[in-house]
Amino acid sequence: DGGITQSPKYLFRKEGQNVTLSCEQNLNHDAMYWYRQDPGQGLRLIYYSQIVNDFQKGDIAEGYSVSREKKESFPLTVTSAQKNPTAFYLCASRGDGNSPLHFGNGTRLTVT
């Protein structure tokens, strides 16, 4: 079955530590995205990548970094510079044209 796999489902870290969230897709999609969801707010775009070895900042990129070395993979690193890292993180991918975003099931990150 084609889809997007995010791991782990729950992640706990101490403040000051970097943490990397995994996102893998086998849909053969060129474009991949990272969104963040906070209670009572819509999904906000962190980073996106339209093609391998290229990515752009979204609306809230500060404190985050990404890489896109393979088409299938788009890991997100939450650095210690991110002031409010506790959130639900969603990875998505998209095919050609006006095809909709396909989302993974998310990773809930808690930083204490």
Added chain:
Amino acid sequence: DQQVKQNSPSLSVQEGRISILNCDYTNSMFDYFLWYKKYPAEGPTFLISISSIKDKNEDGRFTVFLNKSAKHLSLHIVPSQPGDSAVYFCAFGSGGYNKLIFGAGTRLAVHP
């Protein structure tokens, strides 16, 4: 700078009746409009979309309406079923929508 407003955080509807979810937007550059549905602890799934050249799009029990002059997007579900209980997000894009803007979501509860 809130480009999208999904003003009703929750909606309760009786099974069999119509559910109407609404979003307002301010950015006249949006040309693609989508609705996503999200169950707890899962990623959003695409439901239905409409482009700016149309004012209505139907898919089974789901109909999306676009009023460009009022900058208003709505989703009608009829008849509503208990399995429709979820959080619904409107989403807006422009120019190939590499950057989708999401509403804050409306939690729909369909009760027997």
